[in-house]
Amino acid sequence: MNMKIAVLPGDGIGPEIMAEGCKVLCKIGETFGHTIELEEALVGWTAIDAVGEAFPDATQEACDHANAVFFGCVGNPERDMTVPQQERPERCAVLRLRTGNYANLRPAIVYGALAGQSVVKPEIIGDGLDILIVRELTGGLYYGQPRGVTREGDSARGVDTLSYTTEEIVRVSRVAFEAAQRRSKKVCSVDKVNMLASSQLWREVVTKVGENYPDVELTHMLADRACMELIRDPHQFDVIVTGNLFGDMLSDEAAVLAGSLGMLPSAAIGDGKPMFEPIHGSAPDIAGQGIANPIATILSGAMMLRHAFGLDAEAQAIERAVESALGDGFRTPDIHVPGTDKVNTQGMGDAIAERIAQG
Numbered sequence: 001m002n003m004k005i006a007v008l009p010g011d012g013i014g015p016e017i018m019a020e021g022c023k024v025l026c027k028i029g030e031t032f033g034h035t036i037e038l039e040e041a042l043v044g045w046t047a048i049d050a051v052g053e054a055f056p057d058a059t060q061e062a063c064d065h066a067n068a069v070f071f072g073c074v075g076n077p078e079r080d081m082t083v084p085q086q087e088r089p090e091r092c093a094v095l096r097l098r099t100g101n102y103a104n105l106r107p108a109i110v111y112g113a114l115a116g117q118s119v120v121k122p123e124i125i126g127d128g129l130d131i132l133i134v135r136e137l138t139g140g141l142y143y144g145q146p147r148g149v150t151r152e153g154d155s156a157r158g159v160d161t162l163s164y165t166t167e168e169i170v171r172v173s174r175v176a177f178e179a180a181q182r183r184s185k186k187v188c189s190v191d192k193v194n195m196l197a198s199s200q201l202w203r204e205v206v207t208k209v210g211e212n213y214p215d216v217e218l219t220h221m222l223a224d225r226a227c228m229e230l231i232r233d234p235h236q237f238d239v240i241v242t243g244n245l246f247g248d249m250l251s252d253e254a255a256v257l258a259g260s261l262g263m264l265p266s267a268a269i270g271d272g273k274p275m276f277e278p279i280h281g282s283a284p285d286i287a288g289q290g291i292a293n294p295i296a297t298i299l300s301g302a303m304m305l306r307h308a309f310g311l312d313a314e315a316q317a318i319e320r321a322v323e324s325a326l327g328d329g330f331r332t333p334d335i336h337v338p339g340t341d342k343v344n345t346q347g348m349g350d351a352i353a354e355r356i357a358q359g
């Protein structure tokens with residue numbers, strides 16, 4: 001297969017982790033006989049410094065020419081606050097990349113080798129965990145109108161609007177039910193039906209869509225309860241589907257189970273150009289030191305092979321290589337414990353790439 005991928009490393013640790021993500025993809029290309037064309041483009045503060053805007057036209061063109069976008073991370077907390085909200089790279093660049101991609105897939109996987117390192121007790125995590133959170137990505141509270149702050153004298157009023165349409169709920173629910181069919185056939189829909197009108201519609205529509213998937217067991221849970229259950233008894237969940245706001249929070253909470261933000265990949269899919277990125281930010285506190293964990297990015301590459309190119313065996317080869325490198329004791333500093341082998345970003349990328357070549 002011939003794959004064209006736009007590579008957007010971005011800011012902070014972005015270039016360091018993306019180098020390893022691309023190394024592993026190229027190793028897959030060599031091992032499985034695929035041609036992988038990578039076109040790198042600027043995004044974020046790196047792009048502002050180079051050409052004056054966070055998402056230049058050349059970057060849009062690189063994305064338009066590609067089959068999929070491989071994105072690192074953007075943001076610089078010291079500089080983010082110096083520009084209006086709508087001009088911050090995290091808002092304008094990431095939102096441009098997400099256009100049309102209404103479903104955000106966020107697996108929260110705790111590998112057996114790291115189970116003891118979760119902040120949650122070992123008896124709760126057991127020998128690992130695998131939950132998929134499907135978050136609605138282009139609607140809900142983050143985009144509803146009207147929004148904004150109006151000021152009058154000393155007083156001000158901030159408004160956001162939470163709105164969902166049937167169509168928005170149907171399409172993201174389908175993604176969740178179809179994902180569940182490939183897994184343990186369980187979907188838990190999370191809402192706030194006791195308080196929100198939009199949640200009443202959410203629950204009604206998800207239930208209706210669920211009738212088309214009789215092999216999948218559908219349950220519903222209030223968002224506050226879900227926050228608690230995710231920590232108390234995470235194994236009860238397989239696929240969670242929820243709106244933009246609750247999904248944002250639940251997926252970060254689920255990330256804590258995995259022990260490090262550096263472990264978790266994501267995919268944004270739908271009607272736009274599919275986009276794959278680690279869930280973490282630009283980690284300015286460790287940028288430039290070569291110690292960031294590249295696994296979230298490498299696993300985002302695996303999600304790209306599966307969801308953008310339908311290459312399940314290749315995606316599994318990456319996932320197995322990650323598991324094997326962790327099993328053999330390779331650890332970046334964020335997941336290092338005594339008795340394991342501390343490696344830097346490049347060392348982890350090499351360990352994973354080698355294991356792909358070995359099969």
Ligand code: NAD
Pocket residue numbers: 013017072073074075076077080090094260261262263277279280281282283284285286291292293294296334
């Ligand atoms: P962050 O995710 O960048 O970092 C949080 C903590 O996790 C830090 O201590 C960091 O060192 C650690 N961490 C993150 N990724 C890691 C990795 N791969 N390996 C090892 N440790 C890792 O979140 P933050 O500090 O709140 O945000 C920093 C900047 O990133 C901000 O400007 C923020 O707006 C931006 N941000 C961007 C995105 C994105 O590009 N999609 C997402 C979140 C935050």
